[in-house]
Amino acid sequence: MKYHLQVRKFRTLSELIQDAEEHVKNPYKGKKLKKHPEFPKKPLTPYFRFFMEKRAKYAKLHPEMSNLDLTKILSKKYKELPEKKKMKYIQDFQREKQDFERNLARFREEHPDLMQNTKKSDVPEKPKTPQQLWYNHERKVYLKLKPDASTKDVKDALGKQWSQLTDKKRLKWIHKALEQRKLYENVMREYMQKHPEMNISEEGITRSTLTKAERQLKDKFDGRPTKPPPNSYSMYCAELMANMKDVPSTERMVLCSQQWxxxxxxxxxxxxxxxxxxxxxxxxxxxxxxxxLPEEEQQRVLAEEKMVSLNKRVLSNATSKAGAQEAAKAKNKSGQPDKKKGADERGKLPEPPKTAEEIWQQSVIGDYLARFKNDRAKALKSMEATWMNMEKKEKIMWIKKAAEDQKRYERELSDMRSAPATTASGKKVKFQGEPKKAPMNGYQKFSQELLSNGELNHLPLKERMVEIGSRWQRISPSQKDFYKKQAEDQQRVYRMQLENWMKSLSSQERAAYKEANSSKRKSTTKLKGPAPKSKPTSQNKSNEDEEEDDEEEDDDDNESGSSSSSSSSGDSSDSDSN
Known part of the structure; x- marks a missing residue:
């Protein structure tokens, strides 16, 4: 026997000899167990019994046929067999299966050393998807009804059934999958504490077993509202397409565009x-x-909504600010600096510092990827093991580089804090991912609605704000309460989003954000100049809060409208209170 073909070659000579000796002692280790001369032979399935019995006969009758064609014919013949004739093959299979199980039990008793090698790992089994749980349940039922069915037949039949399953039945398996995943997370965390050498991240433990469609189905069942179309054109197309089911899908959008x-x-x-x-x-x-929802699910939903709002922001910038872009281009041509770019640069936090291991990995990643044929997971695992075994004197160079990177980060963060927090016009610094501020009161909500729907676009800016104030005075108290409630609801959503966003920041980033906001308040106070001496009232305080809020509005809203809204908000509120 050629033992050198059964052992690995990329080890030292002494290790190769040890491997060869172990293979001589136990040549049937692991997957080779079934090759043992005393290992019982598995019985043939009912179909294979029929196939082996009839193959020679059909091969003589049709010598021109290939093995594949013969298999197709015999498979068809077996399916057409009456149940009485099939039962003969099924009974033979079941009898031999019982003999096989008895012989296997005897083999285990006689060779306990071989069976130990086949012992499964004690790592907790990964949670199954809803479809896998349903398939395992239905497979047993299907095989009881059709014990002679092949694996392919079972998969095809059950796959078709799953695609036709109602939402209510599908939800049952979605809930079971979620319960199993929670149980797996708890068991896996306990296992990780006992086996710290296991290289499994928190993301790997908490990875969802639901598809996007299954997640949406569960959210819908839990009461998540359906997202409206992103713009007026999409809403028009959705309404039009509801009556265009007979029109080919390729022509629908063309017709919608023409009708719009x-x-x-x-x-x-x-x-x-x-x-x-x-x-x-x-x-x-x-x-x-x-x-x-629980906090974990809230963060998931908010993350999904954040992505959508980012796309809407890009679209609104592309459409509603074309004129502003043209003006910016003209200013740049005339040699004026791009203030918006400078504000974006100030709002972006410096790149976080890297550890010594991360810097070392960046320098050697190319070599490891080449060694492991671009398998990044294996390359990272090997690099981590190499770093762990590396002597301290070899790590010193990378530790020094990490210290330099930490100093660089602290220096950039300090520079950013010392930089002016606002532009000359008093606009707020933008931080990446910061949620958009909600209107503080009913009047601001009412103003936003009129400015965004384009109803007053025909009026000059000053007259537009006067008209908003006039309309606010004319609406009924119940309508004002409606806008006030909307503003309060949006404020609650904003506070929740802001809290989650603040939690995602590091302590240094949080400090920079607070510093920028405090600097912004100081600079706006200087820009406004000293306030006239008057007795402070609750109404004046409210107006001042409204003005400060308006200055913090994002550039994505109507720029001119947002800035003017703050000035007329106080006047309108005063007149309304009178």
Missing amino acids: KLLNQREKDAYHKKCEQKKKEYEVELMRFLET
Whole structure:
């Protein structure tokens, strides 16, 4: 026997000899157990019994046929067999299966040393997906009804059944999968404490077993509101497509585009207003849904919503700020500095410092990827092991580089703190991922609605703000209460988002954010100049808060509208209170 073919070659000679000796002592280790001369032979399935019995006969009758064609014919013949004839093959299979199980039990008793090698790992079994749980349950039922069915037949039949499963039945298995995953997380964390050498991240333990469609189905069942269309055109297309089921999908969008172009501006504005109203209702419903969720699920939903808001921001910048971009280009051509770019650079936090191990890994990652044929997981595992076994004197160079990187980070953070927190116009510094501030009161909410729906775009800026104040005075107290409630709901959502965002920051980033906000308040006070001496009242305090809020509004809203809203907010509120 050629033992050198059964052992690894990339070890030292002494290790190779030791491997060869172990293989001589136990040549049937692991997967080779079934090759043992005394290991009982598995019985043939009913179909294979029929196949082996009839193959020679059909091969003589059809010598021109290939093995594949013969297999297809015999498979078809077996399926067409009456149940009485099939039962003969099934009974033979079941009888031999019982003999096999008895012989296997005897083999285990006679060779306990071999069976120890096949012992499964004590690592907790990974949680199964809803489909896997359902499949394992239904497979047993299916095989009881059709014991002679092949694995392929079972998969095909059950796969079709799963695709036709109702949402209610599917939810049952989704809940079971979630329960199993929670149990796995607890067991796995206990196992990790006992086996710290296991290289499994927290993300690997908590990875979801649900698909995107299954997650959406569960959220819908739990009461998550349906997301409205992102803009008026999408809403119009959705309404139109509901009556275009007979039209080919490739032609639907073309027809929608043509029909949209035929609408006049008033009809388009009506869709825009309807879309904005749907978005506001969605925000309120989403906030109520979030209150019913645990903190972990809240963070997941907020992360999904954050991605959507980012896309909306990009779209709004592309459409509503074309004029502002043209003006910026003209300023740049005339040699004026780009103030917006400078503000973005100040708002972006410096790159976090790297550890000595991370710097070393960056320098050698190319060599390890080449060694492991671009398998990043294996390369990272090998690098971690190498770093752990590396002597301290070899690590000194990388530790020094990490210390330099830490100093660089602290220096950049200090520079950022000392830089002016606001621009000359008093605009707020933007931090990456910071949630958009919500309106503080009913009047601000009312102003935002009128400015965003385009209804007053025909008026000059100053007249626009006067008109908003006038309309606010004319609406009924119940309508004012409605806007006030909307503002309060949005404030609750904003506070929740801000709290989660602050938790995601490091202590240094949090300090920089607080520093920037305090600097912003100081600079805006200087820009406004000294306030006239007057007796402080609650109404004045409210107006000052409104003005400060308006200055903190994002650039994504109507820039001119947002800045003017703060000035007329106080006047309108005063007149309303009178």
